[in-house]
Amino acid sequence: MTEAQWFREAVVYQIYPRSFQDSNGDGIGDLRGIIDRLDYLKTLGVDVLWLSPIYTSPQDDNGYDIADYQDIDPTFGTLADVDELIAQAHARGIRLVMDLVVNHTSDEHPWFVESRSSTDNPKRDWYWWRAPRETADGGTGAPTNWESFFSGPAWELDEATGEYYLHLFSRKQPDLNWENPEVREAVYAMMRWWLDRGVDGFRMDVINMISKVTSLPDGEPIPGDSGLGDGTQHFLNGPRIHEFLQEMHAAVFEGRAEKLLTVGETPGVTVDDAVLYTDPARREVDMVFQFEHVGLDHGDHKWDPRTLDLRDLKKSLGRWQDGLAETGWNSLYWNNHDQPRAVSRFGSDAPEHRIASAKLLGTVLHLHRGTPYVYQGEELGMTNVPFPTADDFLDIESVNYYRAAVASGSDAASVLDALRTGSRDNARSPMQWDSTEHSGFTSGTPWFGVNPNYTEINAEAELADDDSVFHHYRRVIELRHTEPAVGHGDFRMLAADHPELYAFTRAHDGVELLVVANFSDSELALDGPDALDDLDGWADATLLLGNVGDPTSVTGPLRAWEARVLRR
Template sequence: MTDAVTNDQWFREAVVYQIYPRSFQDSNGDGIGDLRGVIDRLDYLQALGIDVLWLSPIYTSPQDDNGYDISDYQDIDPTFGTLADVDELIEQAHARGIRLVMDLVVNHTSDEHPWFVESRSSTDNPKRDWYWWRSPDEHGEAPNNWESFFSGSVWELDETTGEYYLHLFSRKQPDLNWENPEVREAVYSMMRWWLDRGIDGFRMDVINMISKITSLPEGTPIPGNSGLGDGTPHFLNGPRIHEFLQEMHASVFEGRAGQLLTVGEMPGVTVEDAILYTDPARHEVDMVFQFEHVGLDHGDHKWDRRALDLRELKKSLGRWQDGLAEVGWNSLYWNNHDQPRAVSRFGSDAPEHRVASAKLLGTVLHVHRGTPYVYQGEELGMTNVPFATSDDFSDIESVNYYRMAVESGSDAESVLANLRLGSRDNARTPMQWDSSEHGGFTTGTPWFRVNPNYTEINAEAAVADDDSVFHHYRRVIELRHTEPAVAHGDFHMLAADHPTLYAFTRRHEGVELLVVANFSGDELSLDVLDDVEQWAGSTLLLGNVGAPASVTAPLRAWEARVLRR
């Protein structure tokens, strides 16, 4: 990293790689990825050039929601390994100059967590107020009409005490009551324990949901949804969220600044919200994950999919670039464990275009201002899965939606078509390491089937091919490390209204970069840019489809270039 970045802003020059552990590498043949598998692949990650490794949850869990339902925050699920394995992973990653960030899931726990087991045991248990308990309403029904993110009501009746508990997600994920200071201190103590163990920060799951309007008012009725309503205005970016995050910073991170990374996953966050959350002077988080751009191909709801309009994408990402230009910082991502594969969604997974469009997506994203995140397999151009029937899906969100949609009268094939496009399962198939059985992921039976295209798309083949998606990602990551304009330059969107050209400049200390990318399978002239002739003598820093006739020649199908002058 260059000296241009201050110690506590090191993440501006960093690239983060997300691992979904159960699907990354199985080391013992049980069909599920584990920590030993991650350790075995650190050299691969080092070769890619990443700076930070983010692990999705590996804590003890009943696995109702693939580990996001935690029953012990300070132990490792035997599926993944042991605390000793974590210690070795920390040591081995640090030896390679890679920081390790853990997932922090503290909006809710598992219903099998000892805290909740105590809480539900009686109405006068000392931990009763650690969760959101309410009596039935005057009709003996749920306390309010909020809909769960995983379908159905957010309320589950507990037969032991005759009261309902709140769960914004699965009924096995009861929400913690952050109004209770004992809850907050228990969480902070756990976080300090992990930092003392040597990890380098946290990705904070749905962290902007921890503060709720305590009266839990009714949500706006959702048409045709059996009386359920939208409760998000009452728990997204709630009344005490900034207080809680500042308290967390003071209790956990104060005195450790300069080496850690904190990123808050925040559905529904706006640019204005993000400025507050990420302003370094406010001591909350370094950056947020926002979801605006990954909602642009949604119609009336998530499962109503429509074609993406590139102009809408540019408008959204450009607004975030401008909004956080002076204060705060952006996170940059195309996909993660909750999103379908980027090349199938934003690019083209057609055989003739997959490699070029995967490289294009990496180029465009990584040269934006912000910290880029690579999701496992993205650097190979891994694609969505050809799911055949509803039985092929594993994810609780997808399974629940299919059942409820079909039961309510929706056409089964239409529901299935949208699931194929948007299911989280697309991101959760095992990593494709080589062309051997199960893609080299396991010697046993994989917990979830490998995408059948693993014989063509795999890491072994990519590493051996200097023109692969992998090596292009390696080069664009290196560009962030070596060209200060990428990490520190300003951002200016060009041709905002063009339907297939994504173009922008980055400028820093007398250096200017131009990024041009053709989001289509047709040739595209650069004459639509007013001053393109002025770039004729510039240097081509990076391209994705072979040397062009000239740096300002028409862009070929799914071609991207980074020019410097």
């Protein structure tokens, strides 16, 4: 393995800082809390920590609205705390990746404060400003019909200057104008500053939105009477995106990229797009986050939940495995700070199946070709939160959707059920460390309520139980470190049309692995209809990993939510 390929054998652990560990009793997680838990992460065996934003921020969108890229929000600590975290992590052989949010800033960032101060300010063109346009009734309105991802128009009128600014997300998150070379160089200088400080790379938030069609045309009308349109075709994977990323690589990463990790969050990306983004010869990013598989249980939109068909999941993930087999690299994830809890979504959080299904999900994901990401608490089998009322949600996306949907006549109970299933708040409840008050997360009042099941599901209990979800994740991670077929083998999907069996092989240098998993509550025969038609060669294989105890036969029926990894 060359130094440039180190991430093929690595596992990344995502920390949502405000919900990970509070060290000072203010109810909000912080950097000192992360430092205090580094030995836990070392025991788990992860190679990289990715921190969601910790920069100075008004916290309108939980830190994704940044007011100063080169300072730390007092909520989380200080730059000195970051330096110690980097040093302490490195001492344990763990790299640190920062979240990079450069599609937009906070409206309180000095750049935007200057930009909105007058129409002739030198930084006016650092953001997207447009004059009002005439409406059909003779009045004036937003420059385009684009809808914000957080509901409502993507344009906000600035009364002082009489012009609108673009915000694809919250109105407090104005979009930077990457057409301006001064903007790009300011961003690159900031990135170099962090790398010089010892950071080991970046996860780049919605990075494929930074290039817009400069005429900002209207989007396709969204069904309904809102008058808003879908502008995504004009800013997802925009006309200059590859140019900008290649320029970024040359300006920031050249000469040190082999030791870093760069991953781009790219909503709406296709397999063909991802090949371009991740082709090492093009020098853009190491891998991207795609969202195809986490949209398979949506109907017409995110808040229209439907039952996931396992065959659709296999078809999707299999296509990504095949598409990036020769060029590029996959990132592998079930959940993150923007997604519901994996075991509640893709597994079963019923008490009798939660542990087995949580282990199964870890086994299946980590045995794919790509770099796996573990979201904090996933290694414990943490579940979705039982939100009693709409008032219990804090996430701006969820709050705005509930308000807009109910105002437009949707049934409030149905909207609430959709929020319980899909809200980002499910991922943001505090980490469950032990069975003491507030789960050991804080000695104060937590900023967000702890999931009531923390007395049963917590790190202290799982560390003491060798058969826990935690120790299974530890063994899965160790397998990637020790078995080259996991990090470097090819991938072949099996039983693609089976509704309950997930099966595939990995092969490398004369070694072949077979992964089989039963995504159901019932026993499943491996040699049944549409299942595996050639098990003879596996009868004497070695069982590398299982999740529900040793089977009587490595090729015998799978128990409910059972997964096995065989080696020959």
